Amino acid sequence: MRWWHGLAATSLLLAGAAQAQTTPDAGAAGTFAFVDVDVLPMDRDVRLSSQTVVVRDGRIAAIGPRDDIDVPDDATRIDGAGRVLMPGLAEFHGHVPGGDDPVYVQDTLDLYLANGVTLVRNMSGDVSHPELRARIEHGEVNGPTMVVASPWLRSRDADEAVREVRAHHAAGFDLVKIGSIPADAYPRMAETAHAVGIPFAGHIPEGVPLDVALDAKQASIDHFDRYVEFLVPPGTETGDRDAGWFGSGWVQWADRGRIDEAVARTRAAGTWNVPTLTLVEHMASPETPEAMLQWPEMRYMPASERERWRRAKHEYAARDTFQPDAAQALVTLRRELLKALHDGGAPIVLGSDAPQFFNVPGFSIHREMAMMQAAGLTPYEVLVTGTRNAAQALGTPDAFGTVEVGRRADLVLLAGDPREDLSHAQAPLGVMARGHWWPRDALAARLAEIAERHAE
Numbered sequence: 001m002r003w004w005h006g007l008a009a010t011s012l013l014l015a016g017a018a019q020a021q022t023t024p025d026a027g028a029a030g031t032f033a034f035v036d037v038d039v040l041p042m043d044r045d046v047r048l049s050s051q052t053v054v055v056r057d058g059r060i061a062a063i064g065p066r067d068d069i070d071v072p073d074d075a076t077r078i079d080g081a082g083r084v085l086m087p088g089l090a091e092f093h094g095h096v097p098g099g100d101d102p103v104y105v106q107d108t109l110d111l112y113l114a115n116g117v118t119l120v121r122n123m124s125g126d127v128s129h130p131e132l133r134a135r136i137e138h139g140e141v142n143g144p145t146m147v148v149a150s151p152w153l154r155s156r157d158a159d160e161a162v163r164e165v166r167a168h169h170a171a172g173f174d175l176v177k178i179g180s181i182p183a184d185a186y187p188r189m190a191e192t193a194h195a196v197g198i199p200f201a202g203h204i205p206e207g208v209p210l211d212v213a214l215d216a217k218q219a220s221i222d223h224f225d226r227y228v229e230f231l232v233p234p235g236t237e238t239g240d241r242d243a244g245w246f247g248s249g250w251v252q253w254a255d256r257g258r259i260d261e262a263v264a265r266t267r268a269a270g271t272w273n274v275p276t277l278t279l280v281e282h283m284a285s286p287e288t289p290e291a292m293l294q295w296p297e298m299r300y301m302p303a304s305e306r307e308r309w310r311r312a313k314h315e316y317a318a319r320d321t322f323q324p325d326a327a328q329a330l331v332t333l334r335r336e337l338l339k340a341l342h343d344g345g346a347p348i349v350l351g352s353d354a355p356q357f358f359n360v361p362g363f364s365i366h367r368e369m370a371m372m373q374a375a376g377l378t379p380y381e382v383l384v385t386g387t388r389n390a391a392q393a394l395g396t397p398d399a400f401g402t403v404e405v406g407r408r409a410d411l412v413l414l415a416g417d418p419r420e421d422l423s424h425a426q427a428p429l430g431v432m433a434r435g436h437w438w439p440r441d442a443l444a445a446r447l448a449e450i451a452e453r454h455a456e
């Protein structure tokens with residue numbers, strides 16, 4: 001799993017012994033100093049110029065104006081002149097494969113890292129994930145910090161839901177992924193989760209109204225699940241028409257006059273939303289799947305996955321509840337909903353749902369951010385959702401997500417200021433996760449290796 005080791009050994013041979021003493025292995029931990037770098041601390045909308053940031057033992061140890069900070073003798077110096085340092089990004093609805101294919105697991109983790117994603121809340125757990133989480137934490141496997149949800153909850157009744165929630169908690173999962181449980185099992189599932197102290201998040205099961213999930217203090221609602229249904233006024237004659245995929249079948253009855261109430265209830269509940277705009281917009285877009293598969297990042301996905309996406313888009317396009325007008329109306333409504341929730345103080349955290357539907361891990365987070373900006377958030381507001389907000393959503397606001405002394409050293413070094421243009425957050429010059437540092441050349445070499453594996 002430690003591909004960096006071989007890679008670093010090769011580059012050291014080429015670089016010669018003199019450089020070997022000053023260039024750490026890619027992925028190495030230790031003491032680092034980003035010297036003379038502009039910092040986006042992300043606790044406020046400001047760019048601090050010409051700073052030095054010292055990282056030691058995986059944490060930010062010092063930060064201040066370049067001339068005020070001593071660079072420790074043992075530090076690896078990283079030139080920051082003219083560059084921007086900010087917290088790494090979170091993918092709050094990601095998927096990491098299970099443990100049966102270690103190469104695919106490692107590829108996925110590295111795709112996230114190469115895109116500046118330093119934390120993944122994995123939203124469909126596998127039994128192997130708690131151990132993978134620990135191995136990443138201990139530096140035995142390269143990857144973003146993982147927050148691991150349980151396997152998708154599929155309980156048939158309330159008793160089974162109670163047993164499964166307890167079992168997932170005992171197995172060390174960080175949260176329960178809500179999937180498809182009977183509506184009448186939801187209250188006892190929620191009660192049990194609160195009693196044992198494990199959050200539950202993800203979908204809202206069919207038949208459970210939005211306000212019931214909010215009252216039950218679901219930790220996050222992903223994909224804006226059940227919002228469209230809430231916006232359809234009670235008593236609306238929907239006949240036997242299915243609500244469809246995220247409400248696409250009912251979108252023509254959505255009453256925008258009810259958005260304020262949805263926002264107020266969400267804010268009062270303290271429930272986070274993970275919009276995953278890309279998930280729906282990729283399926284709703286008029287672009288053909290064949291054209292989408294020409295996107296540059298598609299080279300990093302296995303052919304079998306690309307083919308699955310291609311077929312899925314054709315299949316969705318054939319659904320009577322997902323015809324072009326309804327699909328586009330759904331996209332428009334979801335963007336309005338994001339803007340209203342955000343501006344109304346209902347908290348938002350960044351997530352795209354990779355690798356579902358044309359979402360290549362890591363790359364898709366940048367597409368998601370562009371869509372959030374198109375929905376009306378400023379670039380800075382978008383960046384907040386992927387940094388500081390992720391730490392808050394996990395209930396650990398002081399752990400990471402800002403550039404401050406004591407925070408976990410999850411950082412990205414960029415060529416430009418993403419508050420001016422979000423595209424500057426793409427293809428970072430270097431990525432640091434938990435104090436381990438990967439410079440761009442190492443990330444690029446790794447990407448090339450993954451693309452090579454999937455070349456036809």
Ligand SMILES: [Zn+2]
Nearest residue numbers: 093123353356
């Ligand atoms: Zn998902």
